[in-house]
Amino acid sequence: MSATDPRSAPHPPSPAAAGGERSGVTVLDQALWRDLVQTGDDAAFGNAWLGLTCRSIPGTIGGALLLSDPAGGLRLSTTWPEGAGLAPGLAAAAKAAAEAGRGILQPPAEGTATSLALPIQLDGKLTGVAAIDVTLPPPSRDPRVAMRQLQWAAAWVRERLRAAEAIRATDNGARLEAAIDLLAATLEQQGATAAIRVAATELAARLACERVSIGFLRGGRARLASISHSAAFGERMTLTRAIEAAMDEAIDQFALVLMPPPDDAVLVTIAHARLAGMHAPATVLTVPLLVRDKPVGAVTLERPRDCPFTARDIALAEAVAAILGPALADKREADRWLVARAGDRARDYFAALVGPGFLGRKPGLLGVVVVVLAAWFVRADYAVHAHARIAGSVQRAIAAPFDGFISEAPVRAGDEIAPGALIVALDNRDLVLERLHWVTERQVHMAEYDQALSASKRADAVRINSQIAQADAQIRLADEQLARTRLTAPFNGLIVSGDLSQSIGAPVRRGDVLFEIAPLDDFRVELQVPESQIADIVPGQHGSLIVGALPDDALPSTVERVAPVADAKDAQVTFRADGLLGVHSPRLRPGMEGIAKIEVGRARLVWIWTRSFQHWLRLATWSWLP
Secondary structure (H helix, E strand, C coil): CCCCCHHHCCCCCCCCCCCCCCHHHHHHHHHHHHHHHHCCCHHHHHHHHHHHHHHHCCCEEEEEEEEECCCCCEEEEEEECCCCCCCHHHHHHHHHHHHHCCCEEECCCCCCCEEEEEEEEECCEEEEEEEEEECCCCCCCCCHHHHHHHHHHHHHHHHHHHHHHHHHHHHHHHHHHHHHHHHHHHHCCCCHHHHHHHHHHHHHHHCCCCEEEEEEEECCEEEEEEECCECCCCCCCHHHHHHHHHHHHHHHHCCCEEECCCCCCCCCCHHHHHHHCCCCCEEEEEEEEEECCEEEEEEEEEEECCCCCCHHHHHHHHHHHHHHHHHHHHHHHHHCCHHHHHHHHHHHHHHHHHCCCCCCHHHHHHHHHHHHHHHHHCEEEEEEEEEEEEEECCCEEEECCCCEEEEECCCECCCEECCCCEEEEECCHHHHHHHHHHHHHHHHHHHHHHHHHHCCCHHHHHHHHHHHHHHHHHHHHHHHHHHCCEEECCCCEEEEECECCCCCCCEECCCCEEEEEEECCCEEEEEEEEHHHHHHCCCCCEEEEEECCEEEEEEEEEEEEEEEEEEEECCEEEEEEEEEECCCCCCCCCCCEEEEEEEEEEEEHHHHHHHHHHHHHHHHHHHHCC
C-alpha cells in the first residue's frame, strides 16, 4: 500500500477503545478522513492529519505540525486541539528534533506530559517537524509505541509534501519550456519590431488572452510597441493611452499588478480599473520587464472577467517576462542608430555620476573638467622638439698626401691632441733614397757643367744647367714629400674618427682619409626637425638642449640656419637645422646626441596637445573631399 493510502495511516480509535465516545466522534473522523484524502488545501490537510494522528495515539493531549519556510526556518502550520497555541514543551522538542535530525523524546517534568518530536525529511532535507504531548498511563509507560505510531502517521505528510514538490517541479518545467519556446520564436525574427509582435501574439495564444500588449520605457514613460494580432495601432487612440497608463502604473510600483486585485493587495490599480472597464469587463494583468533589476518596459495581458488569471498563469507570465525582457531589449538596442546608443550610454553614465554613489569617479570627473578648462584657457610656451647631435664648428680631415705605407700612428679616435702633435707618420725610406739619387745626379751635372764652361762649350753648358735645375726641383719635391710624411694636428682638438694602431705597415693611397679632427672649444648643433614642424622654425629662435650623457645640464642654443634638405629615416621625414651653443661645457664631446626644444611662441594648451592630430585631420579631410 502507498503512503497516501488511508489504510496505511494509523486508524482512529474505535468507540470501545475510546471509552464509549459519542457517535459524533465517528462522524468527525469521517470528515477528517475525507479532508485528509481529498482536499487540495494544505491547511485543511494539516488540520485533518494532526487531528487523526492525535486521536489515534492513546494519551495524546496536544500536538503541533511545523513546516519549513523559504527562509530555512520552521513555521507553525496547525495545532491540536485546533486553535491552541504552541506549548513550550512542544516548541522545545520540535527545535531539538530539527537540530538533531532524529526523533526526540523529552521526559516529563513535575506534573507535565512527555513531549515527542519527529523530523520530516525529503531527500535528506528537513521539510517539517511533527510534535505531540502524551500522558502515558500505567502499565503502558513505554513511549516507543507512541513514537512508532507518530512515524507511521508522518508518512502521510511526507507523501503530501513529495506530491506538492512534484507538482511544483512539473509546473516549473512547463513554465520553462513555454518561456524557451517563446524566446526561440522571438529570436528567430530579424528586427525588433517583428520580434516584439511575435512575442505578443505567441504569449496571447499560450495564455488564452484576448489581447497582449508590450511596451517599453521612452522618455521616462511607457510607450506601446506592439499589440497581439495587430500589425499597426494608433499612437493617440484611447485604448493605447489606457494600456500605456496601466504599464506606467506597474512600472512605477515595480510590481506585478492584477485587476481585479486580490483581497490582500495593497497596490494602486486605478489605471488598470480604467482599462478593464473600457469595453467589456475584463481581467488585466501587467508584468514589468526587467533588465539587470531595472524596468525597461511591461507586458499587459487581458482576459474576459469570467476567465481570471490563476496562480499558474501568473507564474508563467512572470517567467516569460523574465526571459523576454533582456532578449527584446537587446533586439531594440541592436536596431537603434549607433549615435543614439552612444548618447544613451553617455546620458546614463552622467546620471549615475551626478546621482548617489560613484564616490571615486566624481573627483575623477571633476579633475577631468578642470583639466579641460585649463587646457582651453591657459596659454603656455609652444616648443618644437627635435633630435640633436653635437658636432664641431669645423671638422678637419687628415688625408694621405701620397701613396705610401703607415709608419707610425700614435693616436686613435677619442684622443685629445695639441697643435703640432704627430697624428700619423708615413714610411719615408723610398723618399730618402729618391732624394739621395737626385742629389747625386746634381753633383754629376755640376761636374759636367764645370767641364763645359772650361772648354767654352756654351751649348753643352746650357743643357747641363737645365739638368741641374731639374735635379734641384726633384730634390725640393723630395724634401716636400719628406716633410709631409709626418702629419700633425692643425689645432687643439679631438680625434673623432680613425684608428691605425693595428695598421702599421699597411698601404694607403693618396687622398685616403686617415683621421678626422674636431675642435674642443667650438661646437655647433645639428637638429633633425620633423616635417610637420619645420615651418615653425626660423633662424634666430632660441631654445635649450639636453644630451644623453649630461641629462642634468640644459644648454642654451640658437637656430643659425635652416637647410632645405630632407632626410628620410625610419619612415619619418626630417629637415636639418643648424644651431649654435650659447655656453661652452668642457664635458661636451662631438657626437653626443640628445633632444632640443626650440621655443616658437605661446599658445593654448589644448592646441599644443592636439596639434599633431589637428594637422593629420586637416590632411585626411582635404584628401577625402572631392
